Amino acid sequence: MSEPLRSSDPSRIAGFRLLRRLGAGGMGVVYLGRTDSGALAAVKVIRGEGAGDDGFRARFAREVELARRVESPWVVPVLDADAEAREPWLATAFVPGPSVAEAVAAHGPLPSRAVRVLGGLLAEALDGVHAAGLIHRDVKPANVLLAADGPRLIDFGIARAVGATALTTDGSVVGSPGYLSPEQARGHTVGPPSDVFSLGCVLAHAATGRPAFGTGGAAAVLYRTVHEEPDLVGVPEWLDRTVRRCLAKEPARRPSAGELGEFFGEFAVGRWLPEGLPALVAARAARVLDLPVPDPTAVAGPSPVDARPHPPAAACSSRGPRPVPPRRPGRARGGSGAAPARPRARAPSRGPGRWSPCSAARATPSSPPMSAGPASPSTGTTQDARRTVDLVLRTADDHGTAAGSAEAAARLAADPDVSVVVAAGTNVTVPAALPPCTKARLTVLVTRADSEELNAVNTTTALVLRSTRTLGPHAALRYLNRVVQPARTVVVHDLATEVESLPTVRITTVHGKLDSETAVEEVAVDEDFSGAARRIAARPRDAVLFAGVSPDRAAACARALRDAGHQGARIAGEHVLGAPFLAVGEDWRIGTGYTDASADSRTKEFAAAFRARHRGAPGPWAAEAYDAVRFAARGLASVGDGGRSTLRSELLRGPWQGITRRVSFEPTLQYFQGGDDSGGFLFRVTAGAARFVARSDDIGKKT
Structure with a gap:
């Protein structure tokens, strides 16, 4: 132990x-x-x-x-x-x-x-x-x-x-x-x-x-x-x-x-x-691979330690009755919106984008002081008369950069009214937003980012509301086990993205979660994928897992496998979903941390309310941001007006069921606990677009 x-x-x-x-x-x-x-x-x-x-x-x-x-x-x-x-x-x-x-x-x-x-x-x-x-x-x-x-x-x-x-x-x-x-x-x-x-x-x-x-x-x-x-x-x-x-x-x-x-x-x-x-x-x-990295320790006197900066992550909420003007619908580069339960975040179009929001909400006491009721997804405030808090949304534009994210988070953290930050940004922006919030003891809920840097959140004020990349594309792995059931799966490890996707993480993920025999093909930074594709195609029914994060490199791999005559199942994680890959990745299955709110039966009510309010369909991560605000509201209803420093502890107390996933955390290490309802989703690339297939726990039942 x-x-x-x-x-x-x-x-x-x-x-x-x-x-x-x-x-x-x-x-x-x-x-x-x-x-x-x-x-x-x-x-x-x-x-x-x-x-x-x-x-x-x-x-x-x-x-x-x-x-x-x-x-x-x-x-x-x-x-x-x-x-x-x-x-x-x-x-x-x-x-x-x-x-x-x-x-x-x-x-x-x-x-x-x-x-x-x-x-x-x-x-x-x-x-x-x-x-x-x-x-x-x-x-x-x-x-x-x-x-x-x-x-x-x-x-x-x-x-x-x-x-x-x-x-x-x-x-x-x-x-x-x-x-x-x-x-x-x-x-x-x-x-x-x-x-x-x-x-x-x-x-x-x-x-x-x-x-x-x-x-x-x-x-x-x-x-x-x-x-x-x-x-x-x-x-x-x-x-x-x-x-x-x-x-x-x-x-x-x-x-x-x-x-x-x-x-x-x-x-x-x-x-x-x-x-x-x-x-x-x-x-x-x-x-062990998913263990967070603690804050550097301050040691008095001589020390062999060469301390690093605080590990990053971000998200916020605020207290106080100050009104906030509503945002017009549109794509948010730096801020996501969410009132008591209704995120006003604008999601990006499918594929990678610069949607890197950091949003904050203020919680004010509501009367009568009874248990908080469900919030309406069609309005900016809670509709239930039993509510104990009202949340007011603020957004901060991070300009899609780490420096912009740190500056925006610092502004939110300096406001004593802010109670919780919802960080729906990227692996570039979210880590930079964490230190200012941690210093201010401001709770941060991370929805989209999945960097290994965020494995360190147990020593910060942040909580990651999804499995990080360390655990792999869970839904796609489950698809292989339950539906394809291949005799062998070949992991194509793209060394060009080794800095962002540690090889030990990917290989351990596969060995721990795939029922089939496993082999690994490593492709160097200066290599194309033709050699690996030819070797894989010698056993054309083998499944392939692309272990990388670049849409361009994933596209090159997809082309090489197609040209070599590979016929087996092919899977990857959400980071490959860019225009280059979508153009050539026909019939690939992609494991994601976000759902298609319009196609998922458990999010259709939210999607309808979103369309009615914003006159457009919700994109990726909108439903997840909605859940993040509802999760925060649940905690704020318990801790009341003094919740900035105690909110995170309250949120760690027990599981909570949202429309996208069940949220719970390992009590000691405090990392997000995956399970059947872990927020893993399966998409299939068809005709140049990624289309929703199923939730992770439904794979094998409906596919």
Whole structure:
């Protein structure tokens, strides 16, 4: 489990932006970090006695150098380290999967095939560690992480090994009771056989669901480890003798890691995890990838932190009776409108546009003070006599630029009457609007933007009312699973948009949510898509997911697939919907975060009211902006006139059902929770236009 950063924690260490605490102990703190390119890392910072001991630093530097030589793919690699820092630190690759301990606790003992893969690959991992001159010293279920392509051994030879200044001398016990060897328990010098003993304990735990030397106090467990035989009831017959050899009390009687590898033999990993665990691994991966980036921490005195600016996002509302003149219908470049429940935002035509609104509403007490009733979509104020607040709309033009957005948000935030901002802008404008609102403790509701930058909103005053791009085009993925059901899906990863669409995000999204076999074709910035298209067309019925955000590049991919004779299903996300792609993307399915209000049965009443008021059909994001204002009104009705600083907390309290989606947030990380009614929608490109097909939860029922 992880926990938020504390006020005393740094926000950055060298090239790693810190996101969460993964754990802490006598040796220091382990953080979850992210590089500027998006790679995740476990960053271990040594504090206390070790940080001030020159001998410790020398050993730390030596073991880091040795650890860099470990070549096993089943051991997490060292990414960077600094033994000379004020507080020495080490960063290793982070595996966003559950540990063996978590998996067994949640799903019970692993089946024989999974145990065989686990044993064989961990033996190979230890063989690599020992060949590099290291001893792990703390092989246990919590230090073995599960991934779809095999286990990973973490914390080898560094974090635990340097946990005490007298680490390499006799008399020091490093490890976890129940999994450390008898010689460790006695405080004697340890070698590679000690790791083999621990591996035997891990395999017994994985196969039976319980520790080989029982539970209870540390002293009792250590006594049983040294003097009693292990409890191996339930260990499969084919494994029993090998585990008993690993758990021999005398180190010389145990097999080496290399011998264990020979026992387990060669095998194909394939789908090695039992039923239920792949979903757990995928969910953990998606959750970690979607983690927000906290605000930089202010640290007194010298610090290794190179803090970044506050992460961005935006949206507002205001209090006070000042009237606002109505806006004329038309396309809003910088402001969206919405009175108590009725957004007056002008949506763009289909495809990308410069519609980057930031709108604010003022809430004034209404009489009588009863529960707020539903608002009429045809007027600028709430029509129900039971309402407790009236909202008045203000808009601010951001001119389609980040600088304009920041300036507009600052003006809204400076107005004490403003209670909440609805930000319906783009991935360029919305992040820039967040800092001024955060500084003013002004709640921001984000409707349209889906940048990974907005994953940081749990440390701001913003809430994102949709799934970000991290989770992928949910409706299109569901279409493949429920309707197409291909034997294989090829992810075409467009490296030209790598900065905006991290490859790890896209690939993890696919592996976690597609039922089919998955392959990846990477296309470089200076490449066209003809080579990838020819390879894909060799299996013409394979499905294709375009993982990119450029309409021009998506158009090039679509043309190449068409010319190569590809016949399978083709899907992409909403960012490809521009004129170049629409001209050539016939029959592609597109997953979006917005609906067609005129075609969606649950939004038709809103669409009719919109047309009556504005003499035109609502475009993309109009219904979503409408929901955002209704959601804000629900919270303002509860917090009353003093709601600026408490509105966000009120909105996080429970789920709310709008006309476009169900809005709810994960209670700890506070990110938008997707589900069957997650606000995912499917469109189909037909005759040069994207036409609404279905809501995500209806796919397979109506298509």
